[in-house]
Amino acid sequence: MAEKNKIYFASDFHLGVPNYEKSLEREKIIVKWLEEIRVDAKEIFLVGDIFDYWYEYTFVIPKGYVRLQGKIAEIVDSGIPVHFFTGNHDMWMGDYFPKELGVSVNHEPIQREFNGKKFYIGHGDGLGPGDWSYKLQKFFFTNKFVQWCFSRLHPNFASYVASSISKKSRINTGSKDSIFNGEDKEWLFAYCKEVLAKEHFDFFIFGHRHLPLDLKPRENSRYINLGEWINYKTYGVWDGATFELKKY
Numbered sequence: 001m002a003e004k005n006k007i008y009f010a011s012d013f014h015l016g017v018p019n020y021e022k023s024l025e026r027e028k029i030i031v032k033w034l035e036e037i038r039v040d041a042k043e044i045f046l047v048g049d050i051f052d053y054w055y056e057y058t059f060v061i062p063k064g065y066v067r068l069q070g071k072i073a074e075i076v077d078s079g080i081p082v083h084f085f086t087g088n089h090d091m092w093m094g095d096y097f098p099k100e101l102g103v104s105v106n107h108e109p110i111q112r113e114f115n116g117k118k119f120y121i122g123h124g125d126g127l128g129p130g131d132w133s134y135k136l137q138k139f140f141f142t143n144k145f146v147q148w149c150f151s152r153l154h155p156n157f158a159s160y161v162a163s164s165i166s167k168k169s170r171i172n173t174g175s176k177d178s179i180f181n182g183e184d185k186e187w188l189f190a191y192c193k194e195v196l197a198k199e200h201f202d203f204f205i206f207g208h209r210h211l212p213l214d215l216k217p218r219e220n221s222r223y224i225n226l227g228e229w230i231n232y233k234t235y236g237v238w239d240g241a242t243f244e245l246k247k248y
Contacts, residue, residue, distance in 0.1 A: 004040055004042045005040065005239060006041055006042060006237055007041070007042055007044075007045070007237070007238040008041055008043075008045065008235060008237050009044075009045045009121070009205050009226055010033075010044075010045075010046060010229070011046065011047035011050075011087070011123065011208070011226045011227075012048065012049045012050075012210055012226070013046075013049070013050045013229045014049055014051070014089065015030075015050065015052060015064075016051055016052035016064070017052045017230075020064075026229060027065060028067065029233070029248070031068060033235070034071050034072070037237075038075050038078065041075075043080065043081045043083065044083070045082075045083045045085070045121060046085065047087075047226060048086060048123025048124070049088065049123065049207060049208065050084065051065065052089050053089060054090035054093055055150070055151075055159070056092060056094040056095075056096050057151055058151075062159060069101060072101050073101045076101060076102040076103060077102070081103075081104070084103050084105045084106065085121070085122060085123045085207075086105065086106070086107050087208060088123070088125040088126075088208065091142060092147065092150075093107075106122075108122065109121060111201075117202040117203065118200065118202050119201065119202065119238075120203070120204045120205070122206060124191075124206035125208045127191045128187035128188050128191030128194070129187055129191075130187050178211060179211075188204075188209060189213075189217060189223055192217040192223045193218075196217055196221060200220075200221065202221060202222070203238075204217070204221070205236060206224070207225065207228075208225075209227075210227060211225060211227060212225060212234040222243065224236055232247065
């Protein structure tokens, strides 16, 4: 049996877009990847925007994605911790995943240490300078009263409205995500520098940007953006000594 000494990171599956057929095809690929990495995985981090839209009512969750949920439950039941992070598309995740699947759900970035190396892990939305329109939007949608009001809507209508907005956002920003305009234009890269001015981290692991990146905000520190699974199918793996950004 393989030694379970690797920690895996992936983000931005955006299940649900662009349509049911393509999403299901991508979901099956992701499940296949999870089945392969469980052989030597010590922990698995799914770093936000796993779904293009997610909202939990008290007794209702979005339809679909049963293959992914079943595989995650199976992996957790086998003793491998799985950590979820909410992103800007699935920020309304509640207690369903912890209760039913046994995963931990993080709504903010976390700090972890692996083999003496410090990791700063989060989805990345709303961090760094700029993007004020989204930051205002996030402040609005994370408001408990707003969530209570939204939950008064019938799930069919609420899902239709939210999914329509979510898909339109992905269509509007998709072409921009593949363009690298230099380190000075990367908000998360600037955020890493801000954090490093106060505390050292060896690795910053983010999603959200959709473009696979491996940059150095400081000589002994790396900013890794995990990319996405619509076009790139990229993920990160830490083997206890080195961190690699790989393509599936």
